[in-house]
Amino acid sequence: MKRIWNVALAFVLMFTLVACNTSTKEEANKETSDEVTIYLVRHGKTWFNTTGQVQGFADSPLTEKGIEQAKQVGVGLKDITFDAAYSSSLGRQRETAQHILDGNKNDIPAIIELDGFKEWNYGGFEGRDNEAMWRPILEQYNLQWDDNWTDYPKLVELLGDEGIADAIAASDPLKAAETYEQITKRGQEAMATLVANAQKDGHNNVLVVSSGGMIPTLMTLLVPDQYNGEDIGNCSVTILTYKDGTYTLQSVGDDSYLK
Template structure:
C-alpha cells in the first residue's frame, strides 16, 4: 500500500492566520491554484481511492487533485483537523490574552491547555492513530495507492506516529506541513514508512503558517 498524504490548500483564514480547527472554511482561489498544481504533479501517479477529512477545504483539495479519475472518495472524521473549541476564529497574531494562550499550541505544545469544547493533542494522536492502524490492517487495500487529504495538525499527528514519536512537547519537530505538500508513505506487512516528505509541486514560495 502507498499513501499520498496531502495537506489541504490555502484558505482565507490561513492567509490571515486565524484559527480554523473544525470551522468549515473553504479554499480560497490561491488554495485552489495550489491544488491544481499538485494535481499536475500527481497526474501520472496511480491513485485507486481517496480518503478525505469531511471538512470542505480538505475535500475540495482531494476533488481537484483527483480531477477526472473515476474512483471512490471516502470521508473519515478521524482525519479532520484538531478541534480548538472556543479558540476557533482567534487571530494567531493578536496580543490579547486568548491569542497568546493559543500560541502555546505552536510555540510550546507541552504547555498548551485545550479550552472548552476543544480536543487535546493526545486525543488527536488517538483518533489519527486509530485511522492509521485500520489502514495498515485492511487486507483488501494492501495493493492500492491511496490519496489522504487532511490538515496540518492531523497530518503531523499521523506522521509523528509513523516516526515513532508521540511526544506532545516535540509535536511540531518538523513544523507545519506546507499547504498542498505531499508526503509519500509505504506500508509493507502492516508497517508504515515515510518515503518522501513534504513534496511540493508548485513554484510559489512556501508560506509558513505556524508562529515559531
C-alpha cells in the same frame, strides 16, 4: 490401458504445474499489494489561512490560490493510479482531494470521508485570531507572539505536540478543544481503517488529504524516528509506505509541485 494411464498421468502433471504457477502468481500479487504507498496532502490555502484565524473543526473555503495549488498537485500526481482516496467531512479537505483527482488521467475512486483525518479541534478558539489562542500559551514560557511565529519552534521544542494540544485544551474557555489523547486516538483509528481497507481490497496507492496539524501528528505517531518536525505547507505532499506492520517515510512536506 497403459496409454490411457499415461495420458491421465500427463494431465495430472499438467494440472499440478498450472496450479503451482497460478499459486505463485497469486503469492506474487499478494506480496505486491501488501505494500501501500500513502500520499498525505495538506489542503490548499483557505480564507482563514489568509486572515490568520484559528481553523480546526471550523471550516473556510479554499481561496483562488488554494484551488490553483490543488490543481497543480493534481497535475504532478496525474500518473499515479489511486486505488482509494480519503479526506474528512471538512469542505477544504474534500475539495482539495477532488481537484487533485480531477487532474488524474486514470480511473479515479470516490472520496471516502474519515473524520479521523480532520484537523485538531480548537474548541472555543475556532474562528478567532491566532493571537488570541497562541499569545497566552507562549507567554507562559516567556516566549513572544508575532505574526511571523518567530518563537513557535521554541514552544514546540519545549512542549512537543502533546504538550501544545493539552495546553490549548486547558486554556479553552469552552472546554471543547481536544486533548492530545483524543486527537491521536482518532488519527490512529483512521490510519488503521485505511490499512485494513488497503489489505482487504489490494490497494497500492492511496491519497489522503488532511491538515497542517494532523499530518505532523500522524508522522509523530507512525514514524517518530524519521520525522523531524519539518514544515507541512498548504498542498505539500508527504509520502509514506506501509508494509508488514511498518511505516517508512519517503518524503515530507514536498512543495515542488507548486513551483
